[in-house]
Amino acid sequence: MHLPKHFTKVLVISLVLLCICLLASLVLGSRLVILDDLIAGLFYPEIESYEASVVRERIPRTVFSLFCGAALGISGALMQSVTRNPIADPSILGVNTGAALFVVCGIAFLNISTAAQYIWLAIAGAMITAIFVYGIGSMGRAGATPLKLVLAGAATSAALSSLVSAIMLSRSYVMDQFRFWQVGSVGSANWSDILTFLPFLVIGIGLAIMSASALNALALGDEVAIGQGVRTGTLRIVAAFAGVILCGAATALAGPIAFVGLLATHVMRLLLGPDLRFVIPMSAISGAIILTISDVSGRLIGSPGELEAGVVTAFIGAPLLIVLAIKMKVRSL
Amino acid sequence: MNNTNLITVIKDGRRQRRRRWIIVNALLVVIACILCVAMLMLGSTIYPVQDVIRSLMGESHNGVSFAVNTIRLPRMVAGLFAGLAFGIAGNTFQTMLRNPLANPDILGITAGSSVAALFCILILHTSNIAVSIASVVAGLITAVLIFIFSKGKTFSVGRLILVGIGMQAMLSALISYLLMVGAQEDIPTALRWLSGSLNGAQLPTLLPLIITVLLCAPIVIVLGKHLSILELGEQSATSLGLNTNMTRLLLILSSVFMIAIATSATGPIAFVAFLSGPIAKRLVGVGYSNVIPAGLVGVNLVLAADLIGQFAFEVRYPVGIITGLLGAPYLLYLLIRMNRKGSL
Numbered sequence: 001m002h003l004p005k006h007f008t009k010v011l012v013i014s015l016v017l018l019c020i021c022l023l024a025s026l027v028l029g030s031r032l033v034i035l036d037d038l039i040a041g042l043f044y045p046e047i048e049s050y051e052a053s054v055v056r057e058r059i060p061r062t063v064f065s066l067f068c069g070a071a072l073g074i075s076g077a078l079m080q081s082v083t084r085n086p087i088a089d090p091s092i093l094g095v096n097t098g099a100a101l102f103v104v105c106g107i108a109f110l111n112i113s114t115a116a117q118y119i120w121l122a123i124a125g126a127m128i129t130a131i132f133v134y135g136i137g138s139m140g141r142a143g144a145t146p147l148k149l150v151l152a153g154a155a156t157s158a159a160l161s162s163l164v165s166a167i168m169l170s171r172s173y174v175m176d177q178f179r180f181w182q183v184g185s186v187g188s189a190n191w192s193d194i195l196t197f198l199p200f201l202v203i204g205i206g207l208a209i210m211s212a213s214a215l216n217a218l219a220l221g222d223e224v225a226i227g228q229g230v231r232t233g234t235l236r237i238v239a240a241f242a243g244v245i246l247c248g249a250a251t252a253l254a255g256p257i258a259f260v261g262l263l264a265t266h267v268m269r270l271l272l273g274p275d276l277r278f279v280i281p282m283s284a285i286s287g288a289i290i291l292t293i294s295d296v297s298g299r300l301i302g303s304p305g306e307l308e309a310g311v312v313t314a315f316i317g318a319p320l321l322i323v324l325a326i327k328m329k330v331r332s333l
Numbered sequence: 334m335n336n337t338n339l340i341t342v343i344k345d346g347r348r349q350r351r352r353r354w355i356i357v358n359a360l361l362v363v364i365a366c367i368l369c370v371a372m373l374m375l376g377s378t379i380y381p382v383q384d385v386i387r388s389l390m391g392e393s394h395n396g397v398s399f400a401v402n403t404i405r406l407p408r409m410v411a412g413l414f415a416g417l418a419f420g421i422a423g424n425t426f427q428t429m430l431r432n433p434l435a436n437p438d439i440l441g442i443t444a445g446s447s448v449a450a451l452f453c454i455l456i457l458h459t460s461n462i463a464v465s466i467a468s469v470v471a472g473l474i475t476a477v478l479i480f481i482f483s484k485g486k487t488f489s490v491g492r493l494i495l496v497g498i499g500m501q502a503m504l505s506a507l508i509s510y511l512l513m514v515g516a517q518e519d520i521p522t523a524l525r526w527l528s529g530s531l532n533g534a535q536l537p538t539l540l541p542l543i544i545t546v547l548l549c550a551p552i553v554i555v556l557g558k559h560l561s562i563l564e565l566g567e568q569s570a571t572s573l574g575l576n577t578n579m580t581r582l583l584l585i586l587s588s589v590f591m592i593a594i595a596t597s598a599t600g601p602i603a604f605v606a607f608l609s610g611p612i613a614k615r616l617v618g619v620g621y622s623n624v625i626p627a628g629l630v631g632v633n634l635v636l637a638a639d640l641i642g643q644f645a646f647e648v649r650y651p652v653g654i655i656t657g658l659l660g661a662p663y664l665l666y667l668l669i670r671m672n673r674k675g676s677l
Contacts, residue, residue, distance in 0.1 A: 087495070091502060136665065139672035147491045148672060154439055154498050155664050162603055162657025165528050170648040175520060183509040258502055308513070314506030318499045322482055325495030 004272045014285045018066075021292040025062040026055055029299045029306075064189035064197070065295050065309070066288045068254050069264075071201055071246040073287020074208050076261015077268075077280045078243035081215045082236050083134065085146045086266075087324055089317075090126070090247040091258035094153035097160040098129025099251045100182065104164050108174045115193045115253050119200070122252030126244050129156060134240075184255035184310020186295050193253050200249035205284065207242035211235055212277045219274060257310045259317020260287050260294075266320065290316070354621040361616075361629035365413075368636035372409040373401055375644065411534035411599055412635045412652070414546045418595035420631020421553050422588035423606025424613065424623055428560050429584060430490045433667055436607040437592045440497030443601035444504035445475025446593055447527055450600070451508060454523050455515035461538050464526075465597035472593030475500060476585075529602035529653025531639050542598045549587035550628065556584055557624040602653045604660025605634050611667065634659075 004010075026042075027033050033041070033051045040047040041055025072090070079088040090096050102125030106112045112121070133156050137149035168175045180188075214235045217225040225232050247261070264287035268279045291309060294316065298307035373385045380388075380397055388398035389406070426440075427433045437443050449471030453464040479500055483493040508527070515523060525532065553560075559580045562569070592606065612634075613626035638655035 092498070136669055136672065139669060140674070147495065150495060150498060151434055151439075152668060152672075154501070155434070155668050158438065158603075159661030159665055162654065162661050165524070166650065166654045166658060169524060169528060169650065169654060172521065175524065176517065179509070179512045179520070183513045184506075258506065305514075308510065311506045311510045314503050318503035318506075321499035321502065322496050325492055325499060326482065 004275055004278055007272060007278060010268075010271050010282065014282065014289065018285055018289050018292075021289050021296070022062055022066065024296050025065065025292050026058050028296050029054075029058065029303075060191055060194060061186050061189050061295070062292070064194055064253070065186040065292045067194065067197060067201055068186055068250045068257070069260060069288035069291030070284035071197075071204060071250040071287070072257060072260035072291065073264035073283035073285070074205060074261075074280055075243040075246040075250070076263075076287070077265040077276070077283040078208055078211075078215075078239050078246075079261065080265055081219060081276055082239045082243065083137075083149055084219065085149050087146055087150060087262065087321060089259055089262035090243075090251070091256060092150055092153050092262070092321070093130065093133050094155075094157040094160065095126045095130050095133070095244065095247060096251055096256035096258065097157040097164070098125040098132075099123075099248055100256060101125055101160045101164050103181065103252065104167050104174060104178055107177050108167050108171055113177070116196050119196055119249050119252040123200075123245055123248035126248035126251065127241075129160070130240065130244050132156060181255045183308045184257040184313075185308035186254050186291065187306060187308065189253065197249055197253055200245050204242045204246035204249075207238055208246075208280050211239045211242070212280045215239060215276045215280075216274075219276070255308075255310060257291065258314045259320070260291050260313050263287075263290050263313075263317050263320055266324075350618060350621055354617050354626075357616045358626055358629065361626060361633060365629060365632045365636065368633060368640065369409055369413065371640060372412065372636060373405050375640065376400060376405060407534040407536050407539060408531045408639070409636070410536065410543070411531045411539055412639050413632055414539065414542050415531075415595040415599045415602060416605060416632035416635035417550060417628045418542065418546050418591035418631075419602060419605040419635070420609035420613075421550055421624055421628040422591040422595075423608075423631070424610035424627035425553055425560065425584050425588040426606070427610040428623065429581060430493065432490050432494070433607070433611050433671075434664075435490055435494055435497075436610075437589075438601070438604060438607055439494065439501070440476075440479055441501035441504055442472050442476050442479070442497075442589065442592060443596055443606075444501050444508065446472035446596040447601055448504050448507045448511070450526060450597065451511045451515075451523050454526060455511050455519050458519075465538070465541065465594070468597040469590075469593040472596060473589060475504070476589045476593075480585075525651055526600040528651050529600040529656070530651030531599055531635075532651065534598070539598060542594050545590055545594045549591045552587045553584060554622075554624050556580060557622040560584065560622070560624065600651075600653060602635060602638075603657035604664065605631050605656050608634060608656070608660050608663060611663075 023038075027038055031051070031054055033055055037049060037051035038055055040049065041052035042059075044052075076089050079090065079093065080086060082088075099122035102121040103118055106117065106121045112118065133149070133152045136156070137152035140148070168178060214225070214230045217228045217230045218232060218235060222232050225235075250257070261283075264283045265279065267286050268282045272278050272282060290313065294312035295309040298309050298312045301307050301312075370382065370385070373389075374380055374382065378400065380401065384397050385401055388401045392398070423436045426436050446468035449467040450464050453459045453467050457463070459467075479493065479497050483489070483496040512520065512523060609627045609631040610623065613623050613630045616630070617623065617626050634656060635652060638659065639652040642650040642652050642655045
């Protein structure tokens with residue numbers, strides 16, 4: 001296997017960065033914790049100080065932001081390569097809104113309120129929306145061009161969100177639950193959420209890594225891939241399935257967090273080149289870094305309260321989308 | 334076919350299109366009038382026409398004049414002018430950018446207005462007037478930013494749409510955040526505003542909207558002829574002797590003003606700006622200016638949707654929910670048709 005040019009360097013640096021982020025996530029916040037308390041909180045459960053319990057409180061959200069970021073990063077990489085479209089991201093393709101609609105219906109009509117129930121609804125919503133958006137976006141002669149996919153995503157999003165508000169408006173209890181979910185935050189995670197999330201994460205990552213080298217062939221075009229013996233139909237379904245369960249599960253628990261997938265994948269592509277066998281796993285690391293940084297900086301900016309991670313990522317990611325749009329040779333209409 | 338024959342055929346065709354245009358517009362006006370009267374008559378108590386007319390003339394008489402003059406008339410006027418503004422401005426965007434999807438809803442201009450309005454409602458707790466001013470300013474700023482970012486060397490609608498969607502994403506994150514930090518008792522107001530509603534309209538606060546529409550709509554109507562030339566494309570327009578930059582600037586400015594002010598008065602009534610143009614075009618066909626019919630379709634859409642929202646269900650829905658539910662399938666249908674034809 002031929003390693004990309006700076007692979008070891010990038011790997012080491014991003015792992016170090018990831019560790020720093022995780023530490024920062026434990027230490028920083030509206031209350032700053034010093035090193036002694038950190039060690040006490042992590043390794044000496046018998047010590048009962050306020051700071052130590054702050055650290056213990058922050059452990060689940062840190063672990064969750066690590067997992068959730070990884071899931072979103074990989075999901076972005078998968079969606080970009082399946083659609084062969086540099087600006088694919090669960091939020092841009094409208095998949096998040098699909099998940100949101102199903103969750104709202106669940107809250108309103110089925111009376112659900114636990115994460116384990118959210119997760120199936122969100123995945124179902126994400127899946128149906130993804131198929132729908134891709135179906136619309138790939139109609140016509142030129143196939144699924146970036147612009148068509150993005151428009152299909154935006155239009156579907158707009159359509160679904162008017163359904164969401166129609167359901168919510170006459171039911172204020174739904175609005176009360178929903179508005180806290182909708183902003184996208186890792187702050188309220190607990191261990192049982194993480195345990196619910198874990199199987200989806202493992203399955204998604206497994207499928208993603210297995211399909212990576214076939215996706216490399218797909219990047220050269222369908223004909224080349226078929227020539228190399230790749231069953232493109234099956235590959236697309238498997239990879240898209242993995243991408244959708246990853247982002248659906250993350251969205252169910254954290255709420256819609258936009259642009260992590262877009263950012264994570266683009267950074268890694270820029271550093272490592274196009275080989276997906278490296279880009280996919282590394283996108284997991286960069287996704288985790290991005291989400292954790294967003295969470296921590298949201299805590300610092302919003303102190304004494306907090307600015308939710310979903311808001312921060314939108315503000316980092318949307319400019320990137322704009323830059324990509326400016327650079328890209330969009331076919332003039 | 335000899336020359337004179339050809340000329341009569343062309344003349345006939347033009348006469349037919351002209352007749353169709355006039356008939357369609359007249360019909361739209363008639364329907365709009367019926368809807369206006371219905372808005373005044375219907376409510377928790379139904380008043381006959383003569384009572385409505387009498388109370389509009391200023392004769393006060395047991396409760397009728399309060400219900401009609403203070404509640405239903407402002408509601409009707411708000412719907413009327415907002416519909417005109419959304420319809421005309423939306424059609425201008427769509428025609429000028431030669432893409433029905435390029436409308437203020439998708440480009441994020443309404444989202445910009447919404448953020449500012451929500452900030453005023455939820456955080457600053459300001460009066461209605463401050464909400465209006467803030468949302469107008471924010472809508473204008475958003476529009477300017479989108480155009481600056483998407484300028485590039487040559488103008489590309491695709492890029493404009495992508496940049497708009499990017500802005501939209503950022504702004505909707507802000508909207509979610511504002512909804513989350515807002516106090517629970519303010520949320521229903523905010524949500525109602527956000528989905529577009531004619532509730533609580535009062536004549537004095539509608540004044541800016543009325544004045545803007547009366548000023549800007551004629552500009553767009555006069556320039557409407559140029560609009561159909563712009564539709565042929567940048568190069569054809571220039572070679573036909575049109576000062577494209579100047580025309581475009583005037584048209585954009587008046588449209589954005591109308592959109593922003595209408596949004597500030599009623600909230601973003603979903604999809605009216607997007608639907609009016611294509612519907613009007615279907616009705617009048619090609620060849621004649623689409624501006625006036627689009628405005629009339631906008632009026633009819635808003636008034637009809639408001640009546641449906643008020644009376645068709647057990648719960649009263651604001652007008653934007655109804656237009657959203659009606660418009661969303663059409664948006665998707667349009668997208669599918671455009672993709673099939675390969676015009677994207």
